[in-house]
Amino acid sequence: MSEFFFRTEEIEFNELAQLFSETEKDREIIDLLKGRNTVLLVGSRGAGKSFLLRYAEYELVENFSEFKIFPVYISFMKSALLRTNDRLQFHNWMLCSIVVNTHKALMKRGVLAKYSSHSAYLTKMCGESNRLDRISELVQRYESSYLNPSITISEDLIPKIEEVKELFDELCEECKIKRFVLMFDECAHALIPEQQRQFYTLFRDLTGC
Secondary structure (H helix, E strand, O other): OOOOOOOHHHOOHHHHHHHOOOOHHHHHHHHHHHOOOOOOOOOOOOOOHHHHHHHHHHHHHHOHHHHOEEEEEEEOHHHHHOOEOOOOHHHHHHHHHHHHHHHHHHHHOOOOHHHHHHOHHHHHHOOOOOHHHHHHHHHHHHHOHHHOOOEOOOOOOOOOHHHHHHHHHHHHHHOOOOEEEEEEEOHHHHOOHHHHHHHHHHHHHHHOO
């Protein structure tokens, strides 16, 4: 392959394996990223953090039928675009992003569609009110708020922490998933101090740590 990629985002998901030249340290990091414990991967820009994160996602997807561990990749690159009146705008955007990206990943990999005929998750999130679409619209409104600073976004549709945890429990049961691995990228570089505090608070509440 002769192309030169400046960023991991430019690489197609199915090209990751062709570009990966594994070292012993790479394997150690990837295995940790796929594991049960919380991992904080640090390093300067361009060191390869995003690539290792995406490759760990790739391996989990490739081996999902055997191990039933499902990865959800979430980039925080657009967090810098939030400009609303909401003091907890980042916290609320994260909750919505987790729900939306989890649904997209499950649909893209064909996992959720297999159980959609009897999915309590879909009934709850995609019922008559079409709540999932409306939550997706909230994510877009937050990410475009820099165009209209200080706009007010209603919190009525924003899922609560307990609701998100309940949804993950339901998805694990319905889709025969052993556990989810949430992979947050661009956190350290993209987040201002207040956003970092909200992120770690949310992560603690989600995981019970």
